[in-house]
Amino acid sequence: MGLNIQEIRSDFPVLAEKVYGKPLVYFDNAATTQKPVSVIQAEADVYNHYNSNVHRGVHHLSNVCTQAFEDVRKKVASFIHAASSDEIIFTKGTTDSVNLLAGSLGDTLFSVGDEVILSEMEHHSNIVPWQLLQKRKGIEIKVIPVTDEGELDLDAFEKLFSAKTKLVSVTHISNVLGTINPIEKIIETAHKHGVPVVIDGAQAVHHLPIDVQKLDCDFYVFSGHKMYGPTGVGVLYGKRKWLEIMEPYQGGGEMIDKVSFSGTTFNDIPYKFEAGTPNFAGVIALGAAIDYLQEKGLSKLWEYEHSLFEYAVEKLKTVPNIHFIGKAKARTSVISFLIGTAHPFDVGTLLDKLGFALRTGHHCAQPLMDRFGIPGTVRASFAFYNTKEEIDRLVQALGQIEGMLG
Amino acid sequence: MTINEKQDQIIEEFSAFDDWMDKYSFLIELGNELNVLEEQHRTDQNLIDGCQSKVWLHAELKDGKIEIQGDSDAIIVKGIVALLLRVLSGHTPDEILNTELYFIDKIGLKEHLSPTRSNGLVAMVKQIRAYALAFKVKQG
Numbered sequence: 230m231g232l233n234i235q236e237i238r239s240d241f242p243v244l245a246e247k248v249y250g251k252p253l254v255y256f257d258n259a260a261t262t263q264k265p266v267s268v269i270q271a272e273a274d275v276y277n278h279y280n281s282n283v284h285r286g287v288h289h290l291s292n293v294c295t296q297a298f299e300d301v302r303k304k305v306a307s308f309i310h311a312a313s314s315d316e317i318i319f320t321k322g323t324t325d326s327v328n329l330l331a332g333s334l335g336d337t338l339f340s341v342g343d344e345v346i347l348s349e350m351e352h353h354s355n356i357v358p359w360q361l362l363q364k365r366k367g368i369e370i371k372v373i374p375v376t377d378e379g380e381l382d383l384d385a386f387e388k389l390f391s392a393k394t395k396l397v398s399v400t401h402i403s404n405v406l407g408t409i410n411p412i413e414k415i416i417e418t419a420h421k422h423g424v425p426v427v428i429d430g431a432q433a434v435h436h437l438p439i440d441v442q443k444l445d446c447d448f449y450v451f452s453g454h455k456m457y458g459p460t461g462v463g464v465l466y467g468k469r470k471w472l473e474i475m476e477p478y479q480g481g482g483e484m485i486d487k488v489s490f491s492g493t494t495f496n497d498i499p500y501k502f503e504a505g506t507p508n509f510a511g512v513i514a515l516g517a518a519i520d521y522l523q524e525k526g527l528s529k530l531w532e533y534e535h536s537l538f539e540y541a542v543e544k545l546k547t548v549p550n551i552h553f554i555g556k557a558k559a560r561t562s563v564i565s566f567l568i569g570t571a572h573p574f575d576v577g578t579l580l581d582k583l584g585f586a587l588r589t590g591h592h593c594a595q596p597l598m599d600r601f602g603i604p605g606t607v608r609a610s611f612a613f614y615n616t617k618e619e620i621d622r623l624v625q626a627l628g629q630i631e632g633m634l635g
Numbered sequence: 636m637t638i639n640e641k642q643d644q645i646i647e648e649f650s651a652f653d654d655w656m657d658k659y660s661f662l663i664e665l666g667n668e669l670n671v672l673e674e675q676h677r678t679d680q681n682l683i684d685g686c687q688s689k690v691w692l693h694a695e696l697k698d699g700k701i702e703i704q705g706d707s708d709a710i711i712v713k714g715i716v717a718l719l720l721r722v723l724s725g726h727t728p729d730e731i732l733n734t735e736l737y738f739i740d741k742i743g744l745k746e747h748l749s750p751t752r753s754n755g756l757v758a759m760v761k762q763i764r765a766y767a768l769a770f771k772v773k774q775g
Contacts, residue, residue, distance in 0.1 A: 249655060572688050572708050572709035572710065572712075574687045574688045574709040574711070574712065575663075575688075575709050575712075578659070578711050579656070579659055579711075582655040582659065583656075589687070590687050604688070604689070604708065605687070629656075633656070633659070633660055633663060634663065634710060
């Protein structure tokens with residue numbers, strides 16, 4: 230059975246909004262996705278009915294809340310096929326997850342002169358935490374170059390390894406180019422060198438089936454707000470063998486076993502990495518987002534999304550003077566483009582006034598912009614609640630804008 | 636013409652448009668008509684920070700009045716630069732420092748003033764005021 234897109238759209242209240250009197254077309258899904266009513270309701274339900282600190286009290290509400298919170302840990306584990314829910318750590322988001330890794334692995338794995346391999350297409354979130362570690366510990370950062378097509382240069386990648394390589398951290402799907410990186414190959418290569426791998430799954434976890442055990446990645450990080458869940462919640466998946474030897478990143482409540490001024494012992498994983506009261510209401514709402522996706526049928530959603538993407542690629546080609554940034558063979562969900570010599574800011578400003586929510590600029594990936602020698606791009610990114618009609622409207626609007634700016 | 640007379644004139648011109656696209660078409664036209672910034676002034680020193688697009692502003696004091704040149708790599712922003720120069724260029728430092736720029740709000744471009752839009756209209760106005768202040772101090 231196919232998807233009833235109109236029914237799906239009615240689950241997302243924001244999609245009914247108008248901007249400047251025009252129906253909103255939301256094509257900024259790579260920045261954040263909209264939330265279905267069930268997610269909004271789940272978060273409200275916590276505060277309306279069972280708000281209570283988790284893992285703290287013996288009282289009824291605390292038990293209910295803790296149970297709901299821990300159920301989501303299991304749900305997330307099964308969503309990405311982790312071996313155990315102990316390997317799921319809740320964070321504030323992808324950025325927080327990477328910072329946790331750079332902070333904790335930085336102490337556990339790295340000494341002066343050791344190397345981390347990143348790629349030229351990384352989001353700043355997967356660059357700057359490592360640069361901070363570089364400052365702190367004197368590590369080196371090596372960069373996998375991106376080809377003209379927008380793919381990672383895997384031959385160059387192989388050559389970056391040295392005896393000092395301690396970690397590889399790359400994105401699964403580029404937030405600018407939509408490139409789906411061959412992470413299986415990257416992980417295999419790194420493991421051949423005995424090097425663990427972090428995958429930034431912020432743009433992938435809701436677009437592709439993820440099986441962290443099959444992938445054999447050592448860490449996989451993502452955000453709740455890009456997968457129809459609430460903002461302020463993220464996930465760090467890590468293999469047990471790493472999490473157990475890693476030092477805690479932050480100290481505080483919940484992450485301890487015993488505290489005294491003569492020395493403190495830490496709780497087991499995952500709690501060792503969850504200092505302070507977690508965003509339990511957000512986590513519980515993230516569970517509702519996973520339920521929503523599974524209820525609708527993940528493979529059906531992905532199939533439809535990808536058909537939208539392919540339709541958009543074909544239709545956008547008809548816009549005069551358009552040129553695309555990123556033409557990887559394997560890509561999905563995100564299209565970056567420029568119109569003639571027009572500045573992306575101009576295109577975005579005019580699109581905004583026509584009711585389109587799109588992102589323009591460097592997309593927090595300045596090294597990639599430098600690689601292509603451009604100030605930025607216009608980026609359309611799709612979700613399963615988008616329609617072909619909306620893409621047709623975009624094509625028409627871009628035609629009008631090209632006329633104005635050309 | 637005083638600064639406020641120029642502001643009123645611009646408000647009058649923009650009142651003819653009831654559609655956003657017409658307004659922006661006009662801004663694009665103004666951007667295209669803006670005098671070219673002399674190459675020697677297209678320097679990093681004249682570049683305004685905090686813009687998604689690049690904006691250059693150069694100011695000189697001539698006969699007690701500030702002559703401003705500007706440019707941007709985004710045409711809509713260039714149109715906004717043109718409006719700012721039309722209002723402020725050719726006035727004394729005191730006139731510029733004592734002016735309240737109300738025309739931006741009145742012609743519906745207030746959103747470009749919001750710091751979150753990061754197109755730097757705020758930064759441009761600040762820079763012009765900084766030039767004015769510097770010249771005023773220099774003049775004594």
